[in-house]
Amino acid sequence: xxxxxxxxxxxxxxxxxxxxxxxxxxxxxxxxxxxxxxxxxxxxxxxxxxxxxxxxxxxxxxxxxxxxxxxxxxxxxxxxxxxxxxxxxxxxxxxxxxxxxxxxxxxxxxxxxxxxxxxxxxxxxxxxxxxxxxxxxxxxxxxxxxxxxxxxxxxxxxxxxxxxxxxxxxxxxxxxxxxxxxxxxxxxxxxxxxxxxxxxxxxxxxxxxxxxxxxxxxxxxxxxxxxxxxxxxxxxxxxxxxxxxxxxxxxxxxxxxxxxxxxxxxxxxxxxxxxxxxxxxxxxxxxxxxxxxxxxxxxxxxxxxxxxxxxxxxxxxxx
Amino acid sequence: xxxxxxxxxxxxxxxxxxxxxxxxxxxxxxxxxxxxxxxxxxxxxxxxxxxxxxxxxxxxxxxxxxxxxxxxxxxxxxxxxxxxxxxxxxxxxxxxxxxxxxxxxxxxxxxxxxxxxxxxxxxxxx
Numbered sequence: 001x002x003x004x005x006x007x008x009x010x011x012x013x014x015x016x017x018x019x020x021x022x023x024x025x026x027x028x029x030x031x032x033x034x035x036x037x038x039x040x041x042x043x044x045x046x047x048x049x050x051x052x053x054x055x056x057x058x059x060x061x062x063x064x065x066x067x068x069x070x071x072x073x074x075x076x077x078x079x080x081x082x083x084x085x086x087x088x089x090x091x092x093x094x095x096x097x098x099x100x101x102x103x104x105x106x107x108x109x110x111x112x113x114x115x116x117x118x119x120x121x122x123x124x125x126x127x128x129x130x131x132x133x134x135x136x137x138x139x140x141x142x143x144x145x146x147x148x149x150x151x152x153x154x155x156x157x158x159x160x161x162x163x164x165x166x167x168x169x170x171x172x173x174x175x176x177x178x179x180x181x182x183x184x185x186x187x188x189x190x191x192x193x194x195x196x197x198x199x200x201x202x203x204x205x206x207x208x209x210x211x212x213x214x215x216x217x218x219x220x221x222x223x224x225x226x227x228x229x230x231x232x233x234x235x236x237x238x239x240x241x242x243x244x245x246x247x248x249x250x251x252x253x254x255x256x257x258x259x260x261x262x263x264x265x266x267x268x269x270x271x272x273x274x275x276x277x278x279x280x281x282x283x284x285x286x287x288x289x290x291x292x293x294x295x296x297x298x299x300x301x302x303x304x305x306x307x308x309x310x311x312x313x314x315x316x317x318x319x
Numbered sequence: 320x321x322x323x324x325x326x327x328x329x330x331x332x333x334x335x336x337x338x339x340x341x342x343x344x345x346x347x348x349x350x351x352x353x354x355x356x357x358x359x360x361x362x363x364x365x366x367x368x369x370x371x372x373x374x375x376x377x378x379x380x381x382x383x384x385x386x387x388x389x390x391x392x393x394x395x396x397x398x399x400x401x402x403x404x405x406x407x408x409x410x411x412x413x414x415x416x417x418x419x420x421x422x423x424x425x426x427x428x429x430x431x432x433x434x435x436x437x438x439x440x441x442x443x444x445x
Contacts, residue, residue, distance in 0.1 A: 049342075052336040053340030150356070
């Protein structure tokens with residue numbers, strides 16, 4: 001008997017539209033390029049060293065892991081290279097070589113491969129690695145100490161560190177324009193706000209990252225920082241410094257949006273982004289860490305599977 | 320693009336960047352400038368970031384070397400680092416500890432100038 005209400009979906013094969021993971025990753029690399037270039041202009045060859053070693057060692061770790069487990073070599077998809085690149089962007093230009101190599105080991109092997117490789121990692125591999133490095137060697141991650149010999153025409157005090165230790169008056173001198181133009185101390189590729197925003201918008205237009213996550217993250221930071229600021233403006237800085245200093249922008253466009261550790265549905269994406277922004281400001285304002293982006297993303301990565309349980313109502317019904 | 324080509328790109332990228340990375344680290348290691356720009360004093364009470372350049376530069380406080388580096392001989396241009404004599408725990412009674420030396424140096428001068436931080440946490444990162 002034919003049931004007219006039943007909708008029959010055919011089996012594979014379906015037509016492949018030719019898109020490849022590698023193309024997505026090449027686009028991410030392209031989007032990150034302006035921010036990296038400005039970092040190299042400021043910090044010179046040491047920055048080139050960190051970024052180059054980070055990308056190459058990430059690829060090599062994945063290659064070694066694939067050979068060791070006798071699985072097919074997956075470095076061609078470009079994911080290892082992207083992990084290395086983003087990790088390098090977050091490091092200070094003076095990071096020692098062994099520090100970079102340990103970082104890429106944690107990111108690629110512990111952050112990704114042991115879960116089954118690309119798409120199976122519950123946490124953003126780069127964020128896992130940075131969290132481990134940050135807690136283990138906090139002096140190398142103290143940008144004030146790491147970049148002590150660099151002399152530019154702008155204040156080389158890490159804005160979030162000044163804010164945490166010396167209060168709101170210490171960050172009065174940072175203007176939004178300077179922060180956007182990368183005139184601040186920080187990681188190699190995480191200070192050029194305008195470049196990161198441009199890269200992020202490019203990725204959104206190409207459909208590689210989801211605007212819902214990036215924008216709700218920034219909105220979460222803006223609103224939480226504004227609320228703190230309104231309750232006590234002498235103790236808590238306004239939203240501008242929270243939005244444009246530290247890892248905020250690289251977090252919004254390159255870290256929080258990582259595919260397998262972020263939700264896929266509309267409402268969960270908004271909650272995930274806003275929650276990350278909220279936690280970031282909470283950690284910065286009342287936590288012990290100078291920057292909260294890394295730990296906020298890790299916590300929300302943890303919540304991600306639960307958030308994705310909020311699903312749109314299925315169309316039709318199962319017979 | 321076929322996966323073979325992708326794999327080749329990854330191999331080439333890994334090798335080239337490894338060479339560039341190793342070269343940058345070995346040949347262009349960050350040099351310490353002759354005169355320090357900033358110094359990070361580490362101590363149990365929290366680190367202190369000292370902006371050496373702002374204190375010495377003409378556009379800054381324009382303090383001469385010998386004002387702080389008090390053992391500088393006439394005509395000598397390379398002062399010793401403070402920590403060379405002022406050790407963390409001095410055995411010599413006539414030689415102040417590093418923390419005492421820094422405290423008196425910084426606080427006295429800032430008091431004289433009638434400006435500057437007064438609370439511990441204004442210098443020490445706590």
